[in-house]
Amino acid sequence: MLKLDSISLVQFKNYQQTSFSFQQRIVGIAGKNGVGKTNLLDAIYYCCFTKSYFARSDSQNVLRGAAGFRIEAHFTLQGEPLKIVCILRENGKKEFLVNDEPYEKLAQHIGRLPCVIIAPDDIQIITGGSEDRRRFLDMLLSQLDATYLQQLIDYNRVLQQRNSFLKSIAEKRLTDTSLLDVYDRQLVYYGNYVFEKRRQFLAEFIPAVQRSYRHIAGVDEQLDIDYESQLLQQPLADLFFRFREKDILLQRTTTGIHKDDLDIRFQQQPFKQIASQGQRKSLLFALKLAEFEALKTAKGFAPLLLLDDVFEKLDEQRMHNLLGEVCVKNKGQLFISDTHAERINRHFSQLTDTFQVIGL
Template identity: 45%
Template sequence: MHLNKISLLNYKNFEDASFDFDGKINCFVGKNGVGKTNVLDAIYHLAYGRSYFNPIAMQNIRHNQDFFVVEGEFEKDDRSELIVCSLKKGQKKILKRNAKTYEKFSDHIGFIPLVIISPTDRDLILEGSEVRRSFIDSVISQLDSPYLHKLIQYQKVLTQRNALLKYFAANRNFDQETLVIYDEQLDVLAQPIFEKRRDFLEQFLPIFNEYHQTISNSSENVQIVYQSHLSQHGMLALLGDHVQRDRALQYTSVGIHKDDLSFEIDGHPIKKFGSQGQQKSFLIALKLAQFEFVKKQSGQKPILLFDDIFDKLDETRVSKIVEMVDNDAFGQLFISDTHPERTEAIVKQTHQSYKIFNL
């Protein structure tokens, strides 16, 4: 799997731009604000149908313009694949594969395996549980479309249950029988989602630990702990036990939508006890493990986006990453960096073909 060419029209700061890529390493260098990360985000857009950095779709349209178009020519299994993502103000976003429009974006997820490593990944450590759930769901969904469809359905039923709780509060009444209808639907969906997350982490953690030991020279002991209400009780029982609380709060307070991952270093939360360098190593290992897991499960080397990865990493850790690139563990790479000389020196160490784009 690799991307041969991308074209951007009115995408973020680009009016009209095209890039022809090397099959191995591609580097975007230049000062902050010139659009290096935007090119990486455009590539991400073609894989996921959305931006990695800005969830508000309209804000990805260039200022004073009415639309954007991102077009990518991929090669997968010796076949050419043309992916186009476009958005016009006042209309729905459109995603096409070989001129055929997807009815549901979820049907496209996983077709282009891709992993991004970015400074904004720090949100996985610093922000709330929703960000970490989104990470685990994103990895599983790339490989398991029924899982993604269950997640979407769970969210729909959850929204309906929450709306019913608000209706009860507004009208000062309560109908247990109606609520139980939603409880039973959530129960059917929650258990397989919980089991899939649990089973995924059992396979994922050894890969994560191996990458972390490589990057950190085995100097730190890290762990990821899965926290879920369903590890102790079934969904139906949980909802029944918390019904009075849910009525008071007017939303569903328990369930797999509250699951979390605890990131730890030496038995303590890395958010509080990890240095900036340790946190960054943890996150890079996390994303490289995602890459390895997807590669093993799909039989494809995902496209790997390194956004400003070499900032704040010491030379030892950078050299470890370069070593992995040189061993041909990765497929096609895209790198952004503010220092052209540093970038070229690093990619030359890999003995792989490369292109550098000065923006």
């Protein structure tokens, strides 16, 4: 089992210096808006992913007026203690240590402490563009497969180099485009691995999402989800050759795994266009719970589950179905934030007699 026992924050977001201790598997975090509920969840996420879920830059996580931050967390993983320390120095350098041993590469930590988070802006996975759905899928697969993460990092690095060269072709009026052949071979090598992993994983993941959606929604609604990739119709090497002139004209790479998407349809129509708010939220939670189960199956223990302000997003019946999934069936540790302590107590007391509520 994976359990977070305590965490201390120094100059992290709105926390000057604070410590929290967690005695129970189910932990509620209650307080008014702006007191730091989401920030506490983000600090837990940071310990699992070496970065914030909400801020793109590490500097955005520093307390206003301060020059850096420090997070220290104590976990128990499969019966063994695990100490995590993350320090952002004044010069912007970040250090990440496990049991006082630093990582050579931060990517080595991804997947060691599996974690699933559900936050209000996650609805973009349903209503946003393809990049939102790819990001969700990539974060999940990166926790399951370290090689996938590295291949994806390498693919994106070469993709940036190829795009820069495509721009220089137009700006410098270059006639020798042989460097594109080098970039294309590298992208094919990395991209094929990512594509195959996505295709194989989604064959089992999509049915799990559909089952979870029906349970949360409480009705048997027809929901179709398909993996969309240009590589399903043509090899990546052929695609790069076919679209080379177009890429040179547009000065960017127009084909590849960075264009993959999930096509979600409801009653044969685009889901995000006709689905109600409740249906959209149900699908979001279904995706996240299927992610939770995939990690649990692969790791042999339940990941941490972080729920930020979910009580405001679902009606009572859907909320009851969701909490039944995460509190009763889930054997992992759950952290859930809400503005009302009494609401947390009411919902949890109907499901279990062992939970903890922290007031901020």
